[in-house]
Each structure stands twice: as C-alpha cells, then as structure tokens.
Amino acid sequence: MTVLDLTGRKALVTGGAQGLGEGMSRALAAAGAHVVVADLQDDLGAQVAESLGEGHGFVHLDVTDDASWESAVAEATALLGGLDIVVNNAGIEITSLIVDLDPDQVRKQLDVNLLGTSLGIKHAFRTMRPGGAAGQGGAVINVASVAATIAFPGIAVYSATKSGVDRLTRVAAMESGKLGYGVRVNCIYPGLVPTAMGAGLANDVAGLGLFSSPEEAVGAVIELTPSGRLGEVADMADAVVFLASDAARFVNGAGLPVDGGMGM
Template sequence: MQQQSDYQLNGLVALVTGAGRGLGASIAEHLAANGAAVAISDRDGDAVQQQAERLTSLGYKVHSYQHDVCNESQWQDVIGAVVANMGGYDILVNNAGIEDICLLENTSLETFKRIQDVNVNGSFLGLKHSIAAMKPGGAAGKGGSIINLSSVAGMSGFTGISSYCAAKGGVRLLTKAAARECGELGYGIRVNSVHPGFVHTEMGNNLLEGYVRLGLAESIEQSTELFKSMHPLGFGQPKDIGNLVSFLASPASAWITGSEHVIDGGWKS
C-alpha cells in the first residue's frame, strides 16, 4: 500500500477565518486542494457564501459560516457546527484581520482599539475555543495545528500603520505563549505564526493607496516602487502564503511549534 505523503491533509478538517476574499480565500483553497475538508468564515456572509460555492464547484468539501471573530458566542457556535457538520476539527487558521493607514498622531483611540479587537482579540478567541475543542477530551479531541496570521509589521515598526504593528506584534507573542502552554500540557496542539511581507490583495493595495494619501509617496507608481524595492524577490502572491500555511497544517511540520515563519521575498533578510 502506498504511504500517504506527510504533506497531505486527507481526513483533516480546517477552519479559516476572514475567508471571504484575499489571503483567507487562497489559504482555504490550498488546504482543500491538499485534501482537507474546509470550513470558511467571514463577517461578510455573502462573500464567504460565494467563496464556498466557488470551491464546491471545484470539487472540494466546503462549509461556510457568517462569523464576527470579535464575538465569543459566535466562535463557540461556529466551532460546534464544524465538529457536528464535518466530523472533526484539526486545523484553525486565524486569518481575519484589518488595518488602518494613518499617522500615529492622527489615529483615534477608537480606531486603535478596533484594530486590536479584530486582530488580537479575534485571534485570542479563536485560540481559546479551538484549544478547548482540539485538546484531549474536547469536542474533537485529537489535537491539531493552529496557524495565526501576523505580519512582518508584527516584527518591525512601519510608518503609517502603528496600530496594525501593535496588533500583529501581539499576535506574534500570543502565538508563542499558546504554543508553550499547549506543549507543556500535552494537548497535541501546535501553534505557529506566519509573517507575510507585501502580498497583492485588497489589503495590500490599500497600503499603497494609503501612502499616497498620507503624502509618503507622490503617486501609486512611486508607492509601488517604494515597497517593491524592499523585497529582493518582488511582491508575493496569495498562493505563496497558502503553500506555507498548508505545510504548517500538515503532519510534515509535526516538530514545529511556537515559531514565526517570515515569508516576505527577502524583506527581513
């Protein structure tokens, strides 16, 4: 009998948040292509339903859920539905996130709190309830892999996105604390973070436009060249992040936890 590759996800069930578009949609497709049954969620119910229909048309097993990651009871409901409807729960990708392009001196406290709420509190709630479900004795109970989307902006400061830097830095260390705790308690749950550089998505394009709006670049072309010059291998594509997340979700990364995976075309090298 031919042995299954450790890179395959056959028989595993994944949940990807913020999967109505951009990185989340690409990550969900990569997990499904590698054999996982995938639940996708997003605050935008129409967008995530459209993604589910697209992925189902490709032959993948997909369920969709409208889901505000800042709402704790919705986390409980979604995870419960995933276990009940899909027969397990093995992988969480905490992808949902927002940014604000604004100089620190002009950033309102309300905006700062909102950025932390979605990026940090949303990841915290996902960790909290996924660990409870995945650990021995939990609703799924087989352990698993949790991947938190941070950013290179969670490792270094950048002009115009201070709120986002603070949030993604929080995700980075929350990941490490959760990984150590799950390891020491013998839960069989691995927790890692992914730190993309500039990727061509709606959020990435908003950053280019924001730099022009703030007067940090004279045009979209200049803004694009500024960020492109930081990446020796050029800008990334959503599929690049999907490939890395699929690896971290798979048995091939069984001895990796608490680590930060920079994927930035050489920006931080």
C-alpha cells in the same frame, strides 16, 4: 501519500471569503482537507465554500465576539465531523500617522487582529484538546505580518497588533505543550500582497504624503525585498498548508517569514 497531503483533515479559516483567507481555504482544500470558511460576509463566504465542492461549508463568524466563536466552532465541528486545523487569518489595517490616531480605529484593530486571534486560539484549544468536541489535537496557524518585524510608516497600530499575534503564538504553543493539548501553534509573517487590503495600504500611505504615489510606495516595498517582487496569495497559502501538515510536525511556536526577505 506525501507529508503535505491533508486528506482527512478538517479546517476552519477565518476571513475566508476573500483575499488571503480565500486563497488559504482553496489551498487547504486542494491538499485534501475539508474546509469551513468562516466570515462576516455571508454571501461571499458561502460562494467560496460552494466553489470548493462537496464536503466543505460556511459558517458566520464575528471574530471579536466570544459567543460567535463558540457557535461557529461547534457548527464547523459538527459539519466536518471534527476539527484539527484553525487558521486565524481575519484582520484589518487602518492607515494613520501616529499624531492623527483615532482611538476608535485603534480599538477596532485591537479587537479584530488581537482579540480575534486570541479567541480563535481559545476555542481551537477547547475543541482540539483531550476531552474536547474533536479531541485529537491539531494545528493552529495565526496570520501575523512582516509589519511585525519592520518599521514601515503609517501602520503603527497594525504593526503593534501583529507583533502581539507573534507573542500570542509563542505563549499559546508553550501552554498547549505544558497542558498536553497536542496542538501545535505557529504563525506566518506575510509580505505585502496586492489584495484589496494591500492595494488600499499603498493608496493610503500615498494619501498621507509618505510617498508621492501608490506606485512609489509599492516600489519602496519591492526595493526592500531581496526576492524583488510583491508576494502572491499562493505564497502565503502554501505556507499555511505546510504548517498544517506533517511536514511541520516538529515546528511549534514559530514565526515563518513569507516576505521574500523583506523582514530579515
């Protein structure tokens, strides 16, 4: 058995119906974990879970709702017979210049990206800590962004929420250690990936006049990236598998850049 073998592990991935979350769900399953896909998109989420094969499942989850989290984690724990990996991936990005910020859109990003991750950590801790429904410790992996480490125009609020995810990660790791929960908490900083969200960002910043075209926006990102390319879903998914595995057993409270060097 290699240290990246997750056989016997039980994972829940938020936003697992598409994009990065789907890729993370597939990578965890390929490494041997049993995976519950958690999402608002019931049909898509159920299709992804079914495609993973026997031993996997789907739960409906609104990450902004505490009761929804409680129900989803309880259902996932019962379905899998435990829970020791939670990936807080669900997130949204709404592009806007600061002078044009819409308070409702600001609140929406705060609710999904920051509150949603906070509640995910809360319910992971309650389930994984001694005396919890699973009670064997585990790993929480939060998805921040390279936007937390650079100043890219048009994404001020998104960047702020992802910086918040970084801070949440570090405090949560300290609390888990001090209280003897046995749960490691880390985050990754993905670079730009050409998912629906990534493509939407390129279109949006061009639409705001920050770049002459979406292609120029993508080119600007690549120019800032020493690796000379955009990220791929597999790049992010493999990092999550690493942080969930025994290879990262002494990695805790850390932020792992998976951005080709863009945020250095």
